[in-house]
Amino acid sequence: MGGEVDKGKIYALSDVSKHSSREDCWLVINGKVYDVTRFMEDHPGGDEVLLAVTGKDASNDFEDVGHSSTAKAMMEEYYVGEIDASTIPAKVKYTPPKQPHYNQDKTTDFVIKILQFLVPLAILGLAVVLNEGVFREVAVSSCRVVGDLEFLPFIAHGSPLLGRHPAGWVQRGQGDLIVYIAMGRMESFWGDDAQVFRPERLIDEEGMYCHESPFKFTAFQHQPSS
Numbered sequence: 001m002g003g004e005v006d007k008g009k010i011y012a013l014s015d016v017s018k019h020s021s022r023e024d025c026w027l028v029i030n031g032k033v034y035d036v037t038r039f040m041e042d043h044p045g046g047d048e049v050l051l052a053v054t055g056k057d058a059s060n061d062f063e064d065v066g067h068s069s070t071a072k073a074m075m076e077e078y079y080v081g082e083i084d085a086s087t088i089p090a091k092v093k094y095t096p097p098k099q100p101h102y103n104q105d106k107t108t109d110f111v112i113k114i115l116q117f118l119v120p121l122a123i124l125g126l127a128v129v130l131n132e133g134v135f136r137e138v139a140v141s142s143c144r145v146v147g148d149l150e151f152l153p154f155i156a157h158g159s160p161l162l163g164r165h166p167a168g169w170v171q172r173g174q175g176d177l178i179v180y181i182a183m184g185r186m187e188s189f190w191g192d193d194a195q196v197f198r199p200e201r202l203i204d205e206e207g208m209y210c211h212e213s214p215f216k217f218t219a220f221q222h223q224p225s226s
């Protein structure tokens with residue numbers, strides 16, 4: 001037996017667990033301490049289940065069995081005191097480990113992959129278009145600023161390095177040196193379309209510069225140089 005007990009006393013869980021043998025067995029159910037030593041042999045559920053929960057809070061085990069009201073009435077007989085709730089360890093709530101989120105919807109992934117391919121392509125295309133447009137714009141607007149002058153890029157012979165001029169009418173292999181010349185827009189020299197921006201008038205059928213009289217370039221008395 002458990003010896004002398006002070007009924008109504010408050011026990012720590014550690015006190016209860018000192019009585020954890022078949023000959024001296026205490027347990028805790030719903031905040032109350034019971035000395036079930038005398039009941040061990042008579043317990044319909046057997047003494048093993050009682051021994052298994054000695055020194056622990058057996059409330060859940062007791063409720064899980066679904067004890068009858070008769071069983072609950074019997075408990076009074078074994079009551080020895082209260083348990084100090086602060087000595088009962090809080091139940092650790094099980095939280096499952098976080099799984100990486102599995103994306104069932106593959107559409108987003110697919111769209112991202114397509115974009116990863118298309119966006120650089122679009123940027124490249126845009127760069128090419130802008131490059132072309134900007135250079136053309138620059139070439140044409142320079143002519144407008146100058147007014148009645150027309151600029152002609154002249155390409156030095158013999159060098160294969162230059163692919164093309166932004167104005168678009170210099171052929172590959174013509175050279176790598178661009179010299180701008182100024183053309184006077186006198187109709188007596190250049191004809192009725194003297195005012196028209198038509199630099200190809202100085203290029204012959206083979207794409208080479210047509211030598212003209214330097215006096216036709218009256219604005220600055222320029223003539224092509226190579």
Ligand code: HEM
Pocket residue numbers: 027034036043044045046049050053058061062065066067068069070071072074075078
């Ligand atoms: C002072 C405490 C306890 C008393 C007075 C008590 C009393 C009883 C009684 C009278 C029964 C017969 C069935 C019924 O009338 O419900 C019973 C069955 C049983 N008890 Fe307890 N019990 C106590 C504590 C416990 C504890 C803490 C556990 C579990 C760890 C437990 C497990 C069982 C089991 C497994 C059965 C058998 C159920 C079955 O065969 O269907 N009892 N108990």
